[in-house]
Amino acid sequence: MYDLAIMKSLIECIPNISEGQRDDVVAAVREAAVAAAPGVLILDSTSDRDHNRSVLTFLGDGPSLISAMVAMVGAAIEKIDLRTHKGEHPRLGAVDVIPFVPIRRATQADCVSLARELGEKLASTYGLPVFLYEDAAASDSRKNLADIRRGEFEGLAKKMKDPAWKPDFGPTEPHPSAGATVVGARFPLIAYNINLGTSDIAIADRIAKAIRHISGGFRFVKAMGVRLDQRGIVQVSINMTNYEKTPLHRVFETVRSEAERFGVQVIGSEIVGLIPQAALLASASHFLRLEGDPAPQVLENKLLDMAYKTE
Amino acid sequence: MYDLAIMKSLIECIPNISEGQRDDVVAAVREAAVAAAPGVLILDSTSDRDHNRSVLTFLGDGPSLISAMVAMVGAAIEKIDLRTHKGEHPRLGAVDVIPFVPIRRATQADCVSLARELGEKLASTYGLPVFLYEDAAASDSRKNLADIRRGEFEGLAKKMKDPAWKPDFGPTEPHPSAGATVVGARFPLIAYNINLGTSDIAIADRIAKAIRHISGGFRFVKAMGVRLDQRGIVQVSINMTNYEKTPLHRVFETVRSEAERFGVQVIGSEIVGLIPQAALLASASHFLRLEGDPAPQVLENKLLDMAYKTE
Numbered sequence: 001m002y003d004l005a006i007m008k009s010l011i012e013c014i015p016n017i018s019e020g021q022r023d024d025v026v027a028a029v030r031e032a033a034v035a036a037a038p039g040v041l042i043l044d045s046t047s048d049r050d051h052n053r054s055v056l057t058f059l060g061d062g063p064s065l066i067s068a069m070v071a072m073v074g075a076a077i078e079k080i081d082l083r084t085h086k087g088e089h090p091r092l093g094a095v096d097v098i099p100f101v102p103i104r105r106a107t108q109a110d111c112v113s114l115a116r117e118l119g120e121k122l123a124s125t126y127g128l129p130v131f132l133y134e135d136a137a138a139s140d141s142r143k144n145l146a147d148i149r150r151g152e153f154e155g156l157a158k159k160m161k162d163p164a165w166k167p168d169f170g171p172t173e174p175h176p177s178a179g180a181t182v183v184g185a186r187f188p189l190i191a192y193n194i195n196l197g198t199s200d201i202a203i204a205d206r207i208a209k210a211i212r213h214i215s216g217g218f219r220f221v222k223a224m225g226v227r228l229d230q231r232g233i234v235q236v237s238i239n240m241t242n243y244e245k246t247p248l249h250r251v252f253e254t255v256r257s258e259a260e261r262f263g264v265q266v267i268g269s270e271i272v273g274l275i276p277q278a279a280l281l282a283s284a285s286h287f288l289r290l291e292g293d294p295a296p297q298v299l300e301n302k303l304l305d306m307a308y309k310t311e
Numbered sequence: 312m313y314d315l316a317i318m319k320s321l322i323e324c325i326p327n328i329s330e331g332q333r334d335d336v337v338a339a340v341r342e343a344a345v346a347a348a349p350g351v352l353i354l355d356s357t358s359d360r361d362h363n364r365s366v367l368t369f370l371g372d373g374p375s376l377i378s379a380m381v382a383m384v385g386a387a388i389e390k391i392d393l394r395t396h397k398g399e400h401p402r403l404g405a406v407d408v409i410p411f412v413p414i415r416r417a418t419q420a421d422c423v424s425l426a427r428e429l430g431e432k433l434a435s436t437y438g439l440p441v442f443l444y445e446d447a448a449a450s451d452s453r454k455n456l457a458d459i460r461r462g463e464f465e466g467l468a469k470k471m472k473d474p475a476w477k478p479d480f481g482p483t484e485p486h487p488s489a490g491a492t493v494v495g496a497r498f499p500l501i502a503y504n505i506n507l508g509t510s511d512i513a514i515a516d517r518i519a520k521a522i523r524h525i526s527g528g529f530r531f532v533k534a535m536g537v538r539l540d541q542r543g544i545v546q547v548s549i550n551m552t553n554y555e556k557t558p559l560h561r562v563f564e565t566v567r568s569e570a571e572r573f574g575v576q577v578i579g580s581e582i583v584g585l586i587p588q589a590a591l592l593a594s595a596s597h598f599l600r601l602e603g604d605p606a607p608q609v610l611e612n613k614l615l616d617m618a619y620k621t622e
Contacts, residue, residue, distance in 0.1 A: 010614065043613060059614075103610065188610075195602070252599050268602040277588070277611040284591040287598040288563050291506070291579040299414065299499075300588040302354060303321065303370075304611055307618030 009106035011114065012043070012188070013058045013065045015072060015098045018091045019080050020047040026054045029075045036071030037064040043274075052087025053096070059103065062114050069098060070121050073181065077126055081177040082153045092131075092149050092156060093179035099134065100185045103276070104304075111185030112136045116168075119183045123170030126178070129160065130169040133184035138168055145182060153179040190240040190279055191272035192248060193226075194255045195233055197265040201225050204234035207258045211238070211251055218254075220246035233267070243279040249286045277301075320417035322425065323354070323499070324369045324376045326383060326409045329402045330391050331358040337365045340386045347382030348375040354585075363398025364407070370414070373425050380409060381432050384492065388437055392488040393464045403442075403460050403467060404490035410445065410497045414587070415615075422496030423447045427479075430494045434481030437489070440471065441480040444495035449479055456493060464490040501551040501590055502583035503559060504537075505566045506544055508576040512536050515545035518569045522549070522562055529565075531557035544578065554590040560597045588612075 019025045026047055033056075034040055040060035047054040058068060073095050080094035098118065100111035115136035122128045137143040141164070151159045156174045159165050166172055167180060174180055196204055204225030211217040212224075220242035226235045236255055240246060256266045281294055295301055326344075330336050337358055344367070345351055351371035358365040369379060384406050391405035409429065411422035426447035433439045448454040452475070462470045467485045470476050477483055478491060485491055507515055515536030522528040523535075531553035537546045547566055551557060567577045592605055606612055 041617060104614075248599060266600055268600050270602050271605055271608050273608065274610045274613070275605065275608050277609045280592055280595040280605055280609065283599055284594040288559060288594055289577055289579050291581050294582055294586065294591055297582050297584065297586050298588045298591065299585045300611065300615060302585070303415075304615055304618070306352060307615070 009061045009102075009110065010059060010104040011062060011065060011106050011111060012101040012103050013060070013069060013098065014101065015056050015058070015069065016091075016096045017054050017056065017076050017080065018052065018082060018085050018087065018094050018096055019076075020052045020054050020087065021049050023047065025079045026056075028079060029072055030056055032075035033058060033068040033072035037068040039064045040068045048089070050087070051089035052085065053089045053091065062106070062110060065100070066114065066118055066121065069118055070125060073122055073126060073128070077128070077175070077178045082179045083177060085153070090146075090149050090152050091179075092153055093128075093175070093181045094177065095181045096149075097133070097145060097182040097184075099183075101188050102185075103188075108135055108185055108187065115183045115185050119169040122181060122183070123167075126175065128170050128175045128178060129167035129172070129180040131180060131182045132168045133182050134186040136184040142168075145184075148182050156180060187242045187244070188274075188276050188279075190243050190248070190275050192238045192240055192251070193270050193272065194236045194238065194252065194266055195228070195231075195268045195270070196235065196259055197267040198234060198262070199227075199232050200262075200264075201227050201234050203259070203262050203264055204236050206262075207236050207255055208238075210258050211236070211254055218246040218251060221251060240279075243276070243282070247282050247286070248279055249283040252283075320372045320413075320421065321370060321415040322373060322376060322417050322422060323412040323414050324371070324380060324409065325412065326367050326369070326380065327402075327407045328365050328367065328387055328391065329363065329393060329396050329398065329405055329407055330387075331362055331364045331398065332360050334358065336390045337367075339390060340383055341367055343386035344369060344379040344383035348379040350375045351379045359400070361398070362400035363396060364400045364402065373417070373421060376411070377425065377429055377432065380429055381436060384433055384437060384439070388439070388486070388489040393490045394488060396464070401457075401460050401463050402490075403464055404439075404486070404492045405488065406492045407460075408444070408456060408493040408495070410495050412497060412499050414499075419446055419496055419498065426494045426496045430480040433492060433494070434478075437486065439481050439486045439489060440478035440483070440491040442491060442493045443479045444493050445497040447495040453479075456495075459493050467491060498553045498555075499585075499587050499590075501554050501559070501586050503549045503551055503562070504581050504583065505547045505549065505563065505577055506539070506542075506579045506581070507546065507570055508578040509545060509573070510538075510543050511573075511575075512538050512545050514570070514573050514575055515547050517573075518547050518566055519549075521569050522547070522565055529557040529562060532562060551590075554587070554593070558593050558597070559590055560594040563594075 044057040076094045100114045119130035131148050208223035208225045209215045212221050222239040226237045355368040387405045411425045430441035442459050519534035519536045520526045523532050533550040537548045
């Protein structure tokens with residue numbers, strides 16, 4: 001049995017590190033996290049060689065994750081030197097970004113507190129500049145990761161000379177080899193794709209435009225049209241950044257209605273990666289017109305509550 | 312942390328005992344089960360005074376449930392005498408019926424084996440006649456609980472003189488005070504009600520008829536019309552006996568279509584009691600047209616797998 005049993009909260013922490021080619025380095029960085037906090041679990045570890053970047057998914061309670069991340073950043077600083085790092089993905093630091101995501105018995109506010117606590121510790125322990133982003137950001141101009149990362153590691157020293165880019169914690173110039181780290185809190189992301197019964201990419205593009213925030217669509221939707229060449233169809237590829245406020249079923253129904261306008265059918269949809277149970281229960285609830293939230297009645301949730309009981 | 316952690320399978324066992332008025336007796340019977348197998352959990356215990364009957368819901372692996380049930384039946388035999396028992400609900404024994412239901416890492420076949428093993432043990436330990444029912448039944452004529460129970464405790468001695476009602480295990484006459492026990496395996500039941508925007512009970516009745524098996528509807532649906540006087544509406548009250556073969560969304564859509572024929576809307580629906588996650592995911596999948604089973608992608612299921620890992 002795992003230490004999870006005594007965890008009061010379950011929070012996901014998904015550090016993105018700037019190493020996706022040297023597997024031994026990724027393993028060492030990963031193991032540094034777990035060695036420092038044995039209660040922390042690794043849910044996933046995915047390395048991309050072209051991006052030269054790895055995405056690690058940890059699960060644990062707040063205090064364990066803080067210990068794990070402090071140790072992990074130490075190991076990453078020791079083994080990763082951004083001065084010689086090359087990869088397709090934009091990055092600012094050896095550990096580029098660390099978001100906290102609430103899963104069970106934890107709120108977004110808890111994750112914001114964790115982000116601040118971790119930022120402070122990374123700065124004081126390693127002399128690393130830390131920027132807070134998303135829900136942990138100190139101001140609106142700091143919310144967007146792309147804005148913080150613009151200029152990348154190579155442009156960071158110059159960027160940080162501008163008082164507007166003073167970090168939230170730590171020195172006002174980059175760590176020589178590890179750059180800076182962006183820490184924050186965000187809602188779980190859902191990657192959701194809807195497949196259309198046509199090979200016409202223009203239709204997928206138009207529907208993507210109709211649903212995405214930037215062009216007038218839903219507040220928490222990013223979308224684009226994608227060709228699925230092997231299947232000879234097109235897809236509306238969607239990132240849902242807040243499934244509570246912009247639920248799957250609403251986006252699905254809108255895509256269906258927009259597709260019908262072109263005489264095109266939705267022939268299927270797919271979830272990529274993990275999805276919180278609540279996102280799917282909300283869709284079942286919507287279509288079945290359930291009068292209450294079914295989550296407390298789901299048998300598996302009783303098992304989960306028993307397994308992760310703290311008393 | 313609970314012993315569940317080391318359970319290879321998770322099976323529900325829902326003994327119905329013929330005592331719903333003396334709370335101390337119900338508690339003693341319940342505790343006898345847990346004392347004999349500390350790994351077994353009590354999910355629920357509901358007593359009905361008019362029925363003079365209690366429904367206990369246990370969760371555990373096969374061997375633990377067998378130990379728990381053998382001990383529980385012993386306590387029930389000691390404390391419940393059917394010769395003086397009165398209640399509205401039909402019953403055959405002090406412990407009337409014990410179904411096993413597969414939940415995780417267990418099949419219907421596992422539950423059939425458990426039912427047989429328990430039947431044999433109850434017969435040899437207590438000289439109790441045991442009938443197997445539902446999926447554990449030795450023949451089709453023994454599947455239906457109502458058929459086995461017809462005549463009740465009071466008619467049991469006479470009924471058992473008929474070779475057709477020789478029990479599957481144990482003596483060919485009733486236990487003097489405890490009657491007989493019916494043991495079996497069944498699929499999880501879902502109680503699902505659909506509310507209609509009308510006060511006309513005739514419409515609910517007609518729709519119930521349209522969907523229930525007995526009058527030409529779905530194979531695994533029992534249904535009737537019910538008045539909800541306080542809300543001034545009617546309801547199609549449904550028991551779904553196999554949500555895999557007759558899923559919620561199919562029944563919902565049929566009720567919706569039948570209601571529309573009368574110009575009536577479905578204004579809501581509700582699940583009563585517990586529901587397996589898979590039943591709701593299937594509905595989400597149907598309406599969102601998901602191409603694969605989303606269960607392995609549900610984050611909570613990863614947590615559950617980790618909590619109940621056996622290695």
